[in-house]
Amino acid sequence: MGVLLSDKLFKIMLSGFKEFLFKTNALALAVGVIIGAAVGKVVSSLVADIIMPFISLLIPGGEWRSAKYVLSTTTGADGKTIINAVNIGTFFGNVIDFIVIAICIYLITKAFLKEPPPPATKSCPKCCETIPISASKCRYCTTDL
Secondary structure, three states: OOHHHHHHHHEEEEHHOOOOOHOHHHHHHHHHHHHHHHHHHHHHHHHHHHHHHHEEEEEEHHHHHHHOEEEEEOOOOOOOOOEEEEEEHHHHHHHHHHHHHHHHHHHHHHOOOOOOOOOOOEEEEOOEEEOOOOOOOOOOOOEOO
């Protein structure tokens, strides 16, 4: 009896979870997050491996990811130099990653999402009821259009 009850409960929970996935579009959201992460990796590689080498030609020294603004340097007890610095190169690399990702997402969204067709109805100027666009007289207030 306990096995039948737990089996029935499992089926109810599974059908509830399935309903949740499809009604709330949680599955589509999960797929979007996974694809977004993959696109992010590709775009980060595009920026780091293709775009930034050209930009690094303009930067003195050419090492854009390791560019730092040194705030202070100290020598530790073991004789090693400790550098306190702001990592400007990493920050600018991430900003460029973000901009390229935003542009890619915009272009993908623009390609797949089309504007809805114009409505096949219009509003009557007198009574504000919705009527077919080809109507020459309002069926509610009989105003000529």
